[in-house]
Amino acid sequence: MLRTVLLHDHMDYSDTFAAWLHEQFAYEFATQGLHDWQREFKDGQNDGNWQTVIALENGQLLGGGALANHDSPDYPELGPWLACVLVAPSARQRGLAEQLITEVCATAVEIGHQKLYLHTHDRRDYYAKRGWEYLESFRAWGKEHSLMQRRL
Numbered sequence: 001m002l003r004t005v006l007l008h009d010h011m012d013y014s015d016t017f018a019a020w021l022h023e024q025f026a027y028e029f030a031t032q033g034l035h036d037w038q039r040e041f042k043d044g045q046n047d048g049n050w051q052t053v054i055a056l057e058n059g060q061l062l063g064g065g066a067l068a069n070h071d072s073p074d075y076p077e078l079g080p081w082l083a084c085v086l087v088a089p090s091a092r093q094r095g096l097a098e099q100l101i102t103e104v105c106a107t108a109v110e111i112g113h114q115k116l117y118l119h120t121h122d123r124r125d126y127y128a129k130r131g132w133e134y135l136e137s138f139r140a141w142g143k144e145h146s147l148m149q150r151r152l
Helices: 011-024 034-047 096-111 124-128
Strands: 002-006 050-057 060-068 081-087 115-120 133-140 143-151
Touching (some): 011 034, 011 050, 011 060, 011 081, 034 050, 050 081, 081 096, 096 115, 115 124
Parallel strands (some): 081 115
Antiparallel strands (some): 050 060, 115 143, 133 143
């Protein structure tokens, strides 16, 4: 049975999900080793910097998404951010990413946030179809990115 839960309550999945993120978004981690990122990500579950929702099915990690305080050095004044949205290849095409995004947005509303930001280099249309507004383009980590926001 599929369920979404807070990573904070299931920390045995933290290093695995952080490793997936480190591999998938390697361009963002060019100057940060895997073990340093795993430590930062794990600490972020306790200090609120990376509040992560994960999807589990029969004890298997399928993906996750995070509410991050900061996710772009180019925009330190903005936040919070939808970040770290990733679904394992074997679990794609099931609507799981959208479910995780909805859960992260709900978490943000519960905390009292009225809008979220995200950046993407290749999924602008995906997010636009789901209510995210394009703000501008910027170059970071050697790629062109779209800065987007969503009012909650």
